Amino acid sequence: MKPLFKRFLTSRRTWIVGLCTIGLAGCDDTRRLAEVEPGEDHPGAATTVQRQDANAFSIPAQNLSPSRRMEFFIGNALFRNIWVAEGALPASRSGAGPLLNTDSCQSCHIKDGRGHPPVPGSHAAALSSLVRLSIPATAGDEQALLRDGVVSEPVYGGQLQDNALGGHPHEGRVLLEYHYSTVHLQDGTAVELRKPALQIAQLGYGPMHPHTLFSLRVASPMIGLGLLEAIDERDLLDNVTLQAHAGEVSGRLNYVRDVVQGTSVVGRFGWKAGQPNLNQQNAAAFAGDMGLTSTLFAHDDCTARQERCWKGTAQPPEVSDARLASVLFYTRMLAVPARRNLGQPSVQRGKALFQDSGCAACHRPAYVTGQHVEPELSGQLIFPYSDLLLHDMGEGLADGRPEFLANGREWRTPPLWGLGLTQVVNPQGRYLHDGRARTLLEAILWHGGEAHSSKEKVRRMSGADREALLDFLKSL
Incomplete structure (x- = not known):
């Protein structure tokens, strides 16, 4: 055939x-x-x-065999583990951070499910949600767009880290409030809708770029x-x-950067299909959410302007390829x-x-x-x-x-x-x-x-x- x-x-x-x-x-x-x-x-x-x-x-x-189930539970342990101080895991050279959103994958993806936004009016660190940052592109930003798809905020990077370790100041805290409106259905039923309004308070590294763009995202189910x-x-x-x-309707594909191949490929993961495959999605989360480097992302989301936390690319990866592969298998095999x-x-x-x-x-x-x-x-x-x-x-x-x-x-x-x-x-x-x-x-x-x-x-x-x-x- x-x-x-x-x-x-x-x-x-x-x-x-x-x-x-x-x-x-x-x-x-x-x-x-x-x-x-x-x-x-x-x-x-x-x-x-x-x-x-x-x-x-x-x-x-x-449909996993018993031996393959063992592989799954190895990845599960890494997904649930807290990546903090040196020695907590053999793969971790210096632990999570120093800037991070959380120290465990499971903290965002609660029971591998959908997340929730911050509590309105609270200055506490957000759990199971985060804020993406960028600034509008200009004619001279072609290389930045090719690499990341966005032009990162110059001081705060591509994501707000509202937690910190080792005495470092966190980047800021998300202050959320809602604006409410009412929609009336044809049968007379009234439905209240709420729209989030964000402020970033307690900035730890000075003012943001005046044209910074914000996007609140909750964790997706796994x-x-x-x-x-x-x-x-x-x-x-x-x-x-x-x-x-x-x-x-007129849907279209997103074409994104595959950091391993060094080419533009179809995106299918993330709220805007900004990642091409699960391995890159996971490595990006390690870097952005937890401040952990890998061979895919050799530095975390600290910027060169944040000199006290900048690790550059000199250190060995904090998440080894073997452990990244274990987490990949786990995220592929959740039923x-x-x-x-x-x-x-x-x-x-x-x-x-x-x-x-x-x-x-x-x-x-x-x-x-x-x-x-x-x-x-x-x-x-x-x-x-x-x-x-x-x-x-x-x-x-x-x-x-x-x-x-x-x-x-x-x-x-x-x-x-x-x-x-x-x-x-x-x-x-x-x-x-x-x-x-x-x-x-x-x-x-x-x-x-x-x-x-x-x-x-x-x-x-x-x-x-x-x-x-x-x-x-x-x-x-």
């Missing part, structure tokens, strides 16, 4: 969903698509696990990341083509929990409404993964509900801050699997990139730009239809 024809056959069902949803094919299959589909109850395919409790996001892929990495790049390109032909209440009539009604409202145009339901270096991730029929593309989400969600090709209004479509367990895993977990949404309905009502028409269809729904849609989302 020819490879392209075989690929067409194995992914045909996912194409039917996408084509029907955005109007490129007849919808005779709508009734069938509103029923339980084969494999839909196992969104992570053979990796799926049957957990619904607070530890649901921390379980190894179901489940299914290896499966997202295994999606064939051709499928992402197909998403772009499909949407361009339909004309309702996706099975769906719940799949056969419930309201869930199936909500699935049809999700399609009819155009939500699946961006939140593409399914893929068959390609070949991956980890065989457990290859050839799996998965249901992540994302196209992994950048979309203009409107002024209401804009942070004004570009990242490689992503502009200040664009965000990568986040996967929806595990959505219904968000607050089971972390009761403080919140939605959208900055955690402003306390409920799924609030998150929907913030959708603008390319998603405006879908949001309006939800706003005009009857109360019963709206509850059915939310039942479907909670089943994911």
